Amino acid sequence: MRTKHPALKKSTLDKDLDKFVHLEEATGFLSRGFVLPGLGFLFIVLSGVVAAISVTGEPRAAFIVAATAIGAYMALNIGANDVANNVGPAVGSRAMSITTALLIAAVFESAGALIAGGDVVSTISKGIIDPQTVSDPSVFILAMMAALMSSALWINLATWLGAPVSTTHAIVGGVMGAGIAASGFGAVEWPILGGIAASWVISPVLGGVIAAAFLAFIKTFIVYRQDKIAAARLWVPILIAVMTGAFSAYLAMKGVKKIIHLSPLLILLIGVAGCALGYVAAKPYIQRKSASLPNRNQSLRRLFQLPLIISAALLSFAHGANDVANAIGPLAAIVHVAEFGAVTANVGIPIWVMMIGGLGISFGLVVFGAKLIRMVGKQITKLNPMRAYCVALSAAITVIIASALGLPVSSTHIAVGAVFGVGFFREWYTANSRRRADYMARKGHGQHRNKTAKPLKSSDYAYTGDMFVADGAAVAGNPEATRRKLVRRQHFISIVAAWIVTVPAATLLSALIFLAMQSLG
Structure with missing residues (x-):
């Protein structure tokens, strides 16, 4: 007779231990969400400590410490939002991992800020208000603090929403909002503001057109050719030469302008020399790299990986050299006014201020930048190394053209506009290109050849909006793969809306912050 054993039950101690384990797991899960903000807060506090040590004994030391904390917060947000445009396409195309991108961008952003960031910036960013209209030192300090705080808060919100601005x-x-609140609408240089407003349209359109033009060239002369590798050996070194020439001129014009002033002719000669050196270096590299590659598109993508990584690094360097002023320009102005008690047009930047700006941008990128990198690189449209290469090259060339014409442009708008341009061009090209249709017809016929099959012509293919169909059947790929090529309209609308709202939102927020600080004395 089988003996029945009583069912085992957990003891009270085991139940209590289980509860503690679940509580610890829940606490750990919740605490992970506070780690990154905690690191950012720690950087802001340390920046304030550095400022306190650096300005000990100054009459307005408290203002400088507070402004430094706000400037550090602004630098973190620039790193989290703006730098994604430089490395996002390379990550989205899988030319490098997001960890590699973060490290490269952090190093080159810091190098650009500290080496080529310069020792003089405009106290009133971009000359948007006249310093003489805000000549009272106390009012000026409050205005610059309000400008920094409002812009940092807006960029923080945009980053949280996933919008590159x-x-x-x-x-x-x-700066405009604080200036209006301090001295009225007459303080604003409206013609300059009009130029900035024009750049909302000029930057993305120009970047998109140039990126689409390069992609059209690559598709026509390399991708849709019978012998892709032979075409790549001819044209890829030339494309790399164009890239090296463009980036040489770009860095000469924008990256080292604070170190040495170069004439337009000298910048042109530097660009030509960079182009020649790029071709000499690229020709044997492409020959060697392509020697054993099969004749397919995946092989072409491998040829563009290294140039894409180099372009991301150079874009980061130039960005650090130029946009560090957005974080430390108003801060440097506050330090100068607090120390000397006078508002001037240009000021020197203490080394500790420059370091906070450069390191803050890099730290913000590493800690908070992954979200926007994925947005720019993966979520707007599907990128591969060739498309991402067109985006990077467009960013450099657009800045050069706009600077030569004296047009105000935004690096963010250019890069994101180039991504949109690549995506929309691919939609149009897929639907309208006879060259592509002929290529797909030959490819489809070769893959599905049988004894009774008749040769397919481009007229046999029709674009339904999701895929090519031939004789009523899907050809060369699944519908999901084709849909990923399309630009996501939701992101397009939200990003454009964020661009339009940025200046008005920052203006209103800055005015409110200035009035609140002024009322508190």
């Missing part, structure tokens, strides 16, 4: 436009709006 122009940090330059944010600081311009902040």
Whole structure:
């Protein structure tokens, strides 16, 4: 007879231990969400400590410490939002991992800020208000603090919403709002503001057109050719030469302008020399790299990986050299006014201020930048190394053209506009290109050949909006893969809306913050 054993029950101690384990797991899960903000807060506190040590004994030391904390917060937000445009396409195309992108961008952003960031910036960012209209030192300090705080808060909100916005436009709006609140509408240089507003359209359109033009060239002369590798050996070195020439001129024009002033002719000669050196270096590299590659598109993508990584690094360097002023320009102005008691047009930047700006941008990128990198690189449209290469090259060339014409542009708008341009061009090209249709017809016929099959012509293919169909059947790929190529309209609308709202939002927020601080004395 089988003996029945009583069912085992957990003891009270075991139940209590289980509860503690679940409580610890829940606490750990919740606490992970506070780690990154905690690191950001720690950087802000340390920046304030550095400022306190650096300005000990100054009559307005408390203002400088507070402004430094706000400037550090602004630098973190620039790193979290703006830098994604430089490395996002490379990550989205899988030319490098997000960890590699973060490290490269952090190093080159810091190098650009500290080496080429310069020792003089405009106290009123982009000359948007006249210093003479805000000549009282106390009012000026409050205005600059309000400008920094408002722009940082707006960029923080945009990053949280997943919208890449122009940090330059944010600081311009902040300075304008504080200036209006302090001295009225007459303080604003309206023609300059009009130029900035024009850049909302000029930057993304120009960036998109140039990126689409390069992608059209690559598709026509390399991708849709019978012998892709032979075409790549001819044209890829030339494309790399164009990239090296463009980036040489770009860095000469924008990256080292604070170190040495170069004439337009010298910048042109530097660009030509960079182009020649790029071709000499790229020709044997492409020959060697392509020697054993099969004749397919995946092989072409491998040829563009290294140039794409280099372009991301150079874009980060130039960005650090230029946009660090958005974080430390108003801060440097506050330090100068607090120390000397006078408002001037240009000021020197103490090394500790420059370090906070450069390191803050890099730290913000590493800690908070992954979200926007994924947005720019993966969520707007599907990128591969060739498309991402067109985006990077467009960013450099657009800045060069706009600077030569004296047009105000935004690096954020250019890069994101180039991503949109690549996506929309691919939609149009897929639906309208006879070259692509002929290529797909030959490919489809070769893959599905049988004894009774008749040769397919481009007229046999029709674009339904999701895929190519031939004789009523889907050809060469699944519908989901084709849909990923399309630009996501939701992101397009939200990003454009954020661009339009940036200056007005920062202006209004800055005015409110200034009035609140002024009322508190």
